[in-house]
Amino acid sequence: MNNGSYSVEFKVKAGLAGFVIVFLVLAAVVGHTLNWSLLAIVTLLFFLSYPLCWAAWQAWDFWRSSIMRVSAYVQSINMGESGVSLTQRSKSVLIDDLIREIKILQTSYTANTASTQMLTVLLAQLFEDIPIAIVVFDDNFTLIYANREAYTINEISLLQGMNASQLGFVVNNEQIQHPILSKSWRSQSSALNYMQQAAHLFTAVNIDSELKQSEQAVQKNLVRVLSHELRNTLTPMSSMAETILSMQQWDTEQVRKVLSRVKTRSDGLLSFVERFSEVAKIPEPNYEYFDLALLIEQTKVLLGSNDTLNFVGQKSGYGDPQLLAQVLINLVKNAVESVDGKGINIEIQFYIKDTQQHLIVSDNGTGFSNIENAITPLFTTKTNGAGIGLTFVESVLSKHGGKLKLSNTPTCGANVELLWPSSSVSKVSS
Template identity: 25%
Template sequence: MFYGGLLVAAPALLALLGVFVFGLPQGRWTVVVLATVVVLTLMLARWHRRRAIFPLYTLSSLIEALRQGDYSLRGASDSVLGDMIDDVNRLAERLQDERLAFEESSYLLSKTLAALDSAVFVFDQDRRLRLMNPAGQQLLDADKHRVFGLRAEELGLDALLNAPSSQAVAHAFPGRSGRFEVRRAPLRSGGRGGQLLVINDVGRVLREEERLAWQRLLRVLGHEVNNSLAPIQSMADTLASLAAREPLPDDWREDFRSGLEVIGKRAGALSRFLSGYSSLARLPMPQKREVDLAELVGKAARLQQRCAVEVEPGEALTVHADPDQIEQALINLIRNAAEAAPAAGAEVRVRWRCEEARVLIEVIDNGPGPPRSDNLFVPFFTTKPGGSGIGLALVRQIAEAHEGGVSLTTREDRPGAVATLWLPVASAQAVTRA
C-alpha cells in the first residue's frame, strides 16, 4: 500500500522536482503542467483504487461465503492481496473436502444403522431422544418425527437406561415383546453428555436358531427312521401276500423265518438308534478330577477288538477331566478309526502332545479319509451302513463340556483320517517323571 501511494504521488513529486531545478514555467505552460500533473495523479489514483480496493472486496466476499458455509467460491490471486487470497482458497478447499468426508461418513452411518437388526437410540443429557434407527422405530411402533424430543420415561425406556449394561431382560415394547439384550454407553458431543442405548432381540435369534436346529434334526431323524421302516413295511407286505396264498408253498416257514428276521434286525437297529439319541440327550455334567492321560488312552485302546491299536509314547500328562466321559469319547473315535481302516493291513494309532494352549489327542487311521460333508458332527448323520450317527456328536458334546473341541481331517502323508480331541491347557498339567 505504501508503494502504491508513492506511485500515485509520483507526478506531483516530479513536477515539484522540475520546479525546483528549472524554475516555475511562465505563461500558459504553467497551466499545462499543472493540468498534466492533476490528470496523471487522478489516473494513477483510480488505477491504484482498482488494484487495492477490488481485492479487498473479493477477500470480503470469500470470507462471507465461508461464514455462510459455501466453500465453492474461489478468488483470483493476481493482485496485491494474492498471498492472502491463496490462503483463503486453500482453506475453502480443505473445508470442502472435510464437509464431503463428513457427508460420506454420515451417509455410511445412516445406512449401517438402517441395516442393523438391533434397535439403536441416542439420548441427550436431558434423556430426550435425538436419534433412532428403523429397528428402534419398529420396536416402539411409532413414527420417528412423533417420538423425537420425547424423554426416556415417556417412551418406556427409562428403566433400560438405568439397568446394568450387557444383560438380558424380559420386556414388552409397543411393537414387540420378548427377551432382549440391553447395552448402553455414555456419549459426549459439543461438551454435553448423552446415552447410547442398543437393544437386541435375542429371543428372535434363538428362535431362528432353534427352528434351524429342529429342521436339521428332523431331516436326519426322518432319513434314519425311513431307512428302518421302509424294509419293515416291504417285508410285512410280502409276508402278508405269502400268508394269503392257498395253499401255502412248501417253503413258507423258511420265508416267514427270514422275513421276520429282517423285521427284527431293522427294529433292533431303530431301537438302538433311539437309545443312542436318549444317551446323547441325557449326558450329565462332567465330574472332573486328575487323571493320568497315558493310562486313560491305553485303557480305551485295549477295548478295541477289531484291530490292534498302537499307542505312541508321549509326554506324561494329567488331565483335569471326567475319566468316564473322556474314555467314552476316545472309545468312539478309536472305533470309528478301526471301522474305517481296511480289514487287511489296518493301521490305527493314538498319540498326544501339548501345543500352545491346548492338549491334543490324535487318533490316526489308514482308511479312505473322512467324507466331504459339513454334517459330520450333526446328531444322527452317518455315512456308514447301519450307523447311528451318535458317536461323533457325543464326542463333540463331551469335548465342549470340558471346554475343548474335536475335529476330523484328512491325513497329509497318505490316505486316512486324523480325529483330534483337544482340551485347554488349563485343564492339563505336566507330570514330573520319576
C-alpha cells in the first residue's frame, strides 16, 4: 500500500499518535540520561501520557468537528435549505476564512435561486396555457421550466434540474434542437435575459395536420395538372383516330400524317412521364464542402452568345455538390429558355447568415406568370416544358432540410432564393 492510498483522517491520527510517542520516547531518554531508575521512568511516562493523549484527542476533535460542520453546512445548501447558517468560532483563521468564502458563495447562490424562482413564476404566468410547447433552460442549459403543452409530448422527457443533453436535446452554437421533433414539428430556439439572468427558450409546434393539408393540396394540384396534360394530349389523338375511322377509304398519305402526329404526341407524353419520375429518384444528400464557383462555371455551357452570368459572394458551400450542380443547371436553363434566345442577364449571389446558406438566382427575363403554381409538379407555361425543373429543385432542397422561395423582381424578372442549413460553413468560406 502506497502513501497515496491512505485517507486524510488516517494521516492526521497517525501524526498525532506519532507526536505522543516521540514525546514519551524523548522523556524516557532524558530520564535514562539522568540515571533514573526504571520505575521512575515508567512513572514519568505514565503521568505524561494522560495529558499528551488528552491534548492529541482535543486537536483531533477540533479538526474533525470543524470539517464536519463545514461539510454539513455545504450539504444543507446543496439540498436547498436557505435558513441554515454557520457561526465562526475564531479558533482557526483558515477555517474561519473558509466559512466566510462559503457564506459569500451561499449569498450568491441564494440570489441566483431567488432570481430563477421569480423567472419560473413569470414564465408559468405567461406560457402555462399557451397551446405551444415551451421549454426554458438556464445559462448552463439546465431545464428550469416547461409548460403544460410541452409535457404532452410523449416522445421526450422533461425533468427540471437536468441538463439539455441528458434530456436528448442537441445544443449547437447556442441553438437548441431535438432530433425526435425534426419531422412533424416546427421548432425554434432563442435567447432571453431577465434581471441579468440569461436563459434559452425552446418552442415547438406540431405541424402534422398542416403537413397533411399541404400534401392533400399538392395531390389535388397534381391530379388537376396531370388531368389537364393528359386531356391536352389524348383529346387530339382521339379526334384524329375518329377522323380516320370515319373515312370510307383510307388515304395512305393522310393516315401516315395522322399516325405521325399521334406518335409525336405519344413520345412527348412518354418523355413527360420519364422526366417526372426523375423527381422520385433523388438520392439522399452526401454532405461535403464544395467549390460553388466551380459549379456555377460549369453551367455557363448553357448560355447563348447574348447571355451573361455573374456570380458574387462566398465561394465555398456545404451540401451535396452533385445534386446542387443539377439544381443550378435547372435554374440557369429555366432562365435562358424564358427569353427564347433573346439574351438574358443572370445574377447569382451566395452568402451565409446565422446558420443558413442563401443562394439567390435572379434574371431580367419574363418572370413567373403564375407564381402560385410554379413549384406544382407537371405545371408549366413553356411549349415544350414538363413542369419538372422547379419541382426537382424544391425536392433537392427539402432533402437538405431547406426551402425554396420564388418571387418576381421589380423589373419583371425571376428571383429564386434557395435556403438550406449548415453548421460550420462560415469557418471554411471566410
